[in-house]
Amino acid sequence: MRLSPLSVPYRVVEKGASVVFTAAFLLFSGAASFTGGIVGPLVVAGLLGAFLLALVGYEVAYYRRYEYELTADSLDIRSGVLSRRNREIPLRRIQNVDIERNVVQRVLGIAAVSLETAGGSETEAVIRFVPFAEAKRLQREISRLKRGVSAEDADEGGPPAEELFALSPRELALVGLLSFDLRIPGALFFLASGSVPVVSSFVEFGSQLALVAVGGVAFLLAVALVSWFVGAAVAVANYYDFRLTRTSDELQYERGLLRRYDGSIPLDKLQTLAIEDNPLKRRFDYATLAIETAGYGPGQGGEYGSQAAVPLARRGRVVRLANALEPFGEPSFERPPKRVRRRYAVRYLIVLGVATGAFYAIDAALGAGFPWYLVAVALPLVPVAAHYKWKHRGYWLGENHLVTRNGFWRRETKIVPYYRIQTVIDARTLFQRRWRVATVTADTAGSLSLGDKDAAAVDVDEALADELRAELERRLHAALARKRRGGFAFGNVESVEK
Amino acid sequence: MNRLHPRIRVLWALRAVLTAAILGGASWLGSRFAVDAPRWIPAAVFAVALLAGVALALLRYRLWGYEVREDSLYLERGVFTRVRTVVPFVRIQHVDSARGPVERLVGLASTVVYTAGSRGADVKIPGLTPEGSDELQERLKRLAIRAEGDDAV
Incomplete structure (x- = not known):
């Protein structure tokens, strides 16, 4: 298969535009007059013409020498004008097939197809550009071949794409x-x-x-x-016209007003789900959903975080969507022991004390008569804050999922299927030991950025932490054994039961 | 629960000496060129850092332990923050046996276990004899392969 012929003019304009602008600027700004008379502009125009000819020649050659082919188990790309490159990308290594097109490309009806593989944060290959229909075909065919379904089956019996979510205006x-x-x-x-x-x-x-x-x-x-x-x-x-659909083993999303993105997330790469909210969103009953995948996360390279995440929607819809992806049910959280509230209160008191001390020191040093004691007005808020921190913290052991919840200002509920747990870490700081509590973390192969936290049951009672550690390990093994026997796979219960 | 090789204390103590020397040297430079401090300060800094470092090394040795259980590798460590890690064999990606230059000097080796996790991704067991490390690596590898076989879909 070849690229779209329209990719030649597009690439020429894309690459040539900046050079032509620079040259035109030189030509008309009078910089050429230094060389004297008519010769300067002529030389510039001549060089420009030669450059453009070379560019067109190169792009035509690039187009003529670019070939790709989708075989039963790999995508072969032969490309390169001067140095040739033959690549075979095994289909099972391909995780995501993302389609991207900006306004001009949409007018021309062409699209760039990026292929992401596991391992490595970089895009494995970008095919620039093919007709949009061909891009969709590639996306569909790669997904079909990976599943090992024959073309006829996919045509008739294949499960129809089911729309999971669409962002309302x-x-x-x-x-x-x-x-x-x-x-x-x-x-x-x-x-x-x-x-x-x-x-x-x-x-x-x-x-x-x-x-x-x-x-x-x-x-x-x-x-x-x-x-x-x-x-x-x-x-x-x-996020204009954001929609999320599911085929039997993939999530597909579409979004964007000017630049349109069209990507797929294989469900078997899905690690954890995170529902996020804050006091304002809670008040108006809204929430945010993030989907974490192993290895490369869709949109990780992009500037706006996880592209597959639902930016904002009614809480009920978010929870329903999360349940459709990972049927975890209705969590009833086990809160940390009540004594932990005192721990938080002590912590806030220390912070408040330090802040007051700092203000006092500044005031004493400057002699400005600043009412430094005003900070202490926050004192009555300490027990309230401690209570709310405690209230929004907890964990729940579901039938197939560990659900943890942390944070008041930015509350995050993490849903981890047991069979996604990699290691279980039980950590007790010096201060936690004084309060006889521990933090049990279920580490997964998720790939959100460094600032994000793993699912953790924070400040559970020491004895309970010992139990929880063993319990999580047991449930991991049980879940793996169940999966081995051909039970549920990849959190996709309904499709297996059918 | 297996303990580390007692000689690991020597290695950690050496590290404490080095840290103390750097701190002492820095405070000597500071007292010499920047602030006017009493002569004994650098020596005191060195002594305190050394004592604290050695005490920490001894404590760390006493608190370190690992166990190869039926389905998982279990580790316990940490002086200030006690960390207990469970690494199920199914999750082991690969196992390394590593010997750093200083480790070779005192005749020790470590075994590093890698998982696909995002933070507990590599778990290191230091303070093993070279044979012990190779043996542990071999054993974990076998256990990981067996577990993998059990769980092959």
Whole structure:
């Protein structure tokens, strides 16, 4: 198979545009006049023409020498103009087939296909560009061949793609409303930091303070507004028409307004699910879902986190979707022992004490008469905060899943199938030992970034932790044994029972 | 519960000496060129760091233990944070036997067990004799293969 012929002009324009712009700039900005008379522009135009011819020639050759072929067990790509490269990518190693197309590509009806394999964070191969229909065919065929279903079966009996989730316009609007682009304030502050002394040198000393205060507030407001608008625009463009469908062993997602993404996640690579919310989302009954896969996570290389995650939806829908992917049921969480609340209270008291001390020290050093004791006003909040931290923490052993929940401001509920557990880690810090509690972590092969935490039952009673450790190991073995006997596979109960 | 080889204490104590020397040297440089501190400070820093380091090394040795159980490898370690790790044999990706330069000097070796997990991904058992390490590696490898065979789909 070959690339789309339209890929030649597209690639020429893509690569040539910057060079042509630079040349045009040189030509018209008068830089050429240094070389004198008409010769300069002529030379530039000549060079440009030669460059364009070479580029067109190269791209035509690239097109003519690019061939790919989908065989029964591999995808073979032969490419390269000067140095040839023949690649055979075994189909079972391919994890994701992602299709991406921007506005121009959508007008032309072409798409880039990225193939991701396990191991290595880089994309294994990108086919640029094929007709969109061909891209979809590749995605479908690779998934079909991996399953080992014959073409006829897939045509008739294959399970139809079932739509699991679609983002409603209302939810999309909310996602936009709640998105801030944090890079904007950073950039603006960086730019503005240079202009402050310049501005202040123009005003008289007396009015300076008030002016700076007013200007500062106005500036902050403007920054907040701009970053909000940009964030909203980016989020809406990113998640426009988001939908998640499931075929028998794959999840497929589609999203994007200008740049459209179309990807697949094999269900057998699915490790854990995470439902996230915060007090605001809880108040209005919304939540976020993240899907963690082994090895390469879809969208990991991208700038917006896990692409397969549901950015925001009604809590009930999120829980239903999570249950459709991993039928874990209705968790009833086991909270840490009540004495742990005192531990949290002590912790907050120490923080408060340190903060008060710091303010006092600053005040004493500057002699500004700053009411440093104001910090201590937060004192009555300490037991409340400790209670809520305790309240939102817990774990639950389901029939096939471990579910843990942690955090008040950013509450995260993690759902881990027992057969996905890699190691069980029981850690007890010096302070935890004083309170006779432990943290039991179920490590999985998930691949979220470093800041994310594994599913952990935090601050469970010591004796219970010993039991939990053994229990998790036992349930892992039991789950693996059940899977071996051909029971449920990959959390996909219904499709097996059919 | 298996203990580590007693000689690991020598290795960890050596490491403590090195850390103490670096700290002492840094404070000597500081007292010499930056702040006006009493002469005995660097020596005191060295002595305290050494004592603490050696005590930690001894404690760590006493608290370290591992056990090859029926279905899993179990480890217990840590002075400040006690960590108990369960590594089911099914989850073992591969097992290494490693000998660092200092380890070779004192005639010891370690066995490193790799899993696909995201944080407990490599579990290291230090303080084994070279034969012991090879033997453990071989044994874990066999157990992992057996477990894998049991669980082949």
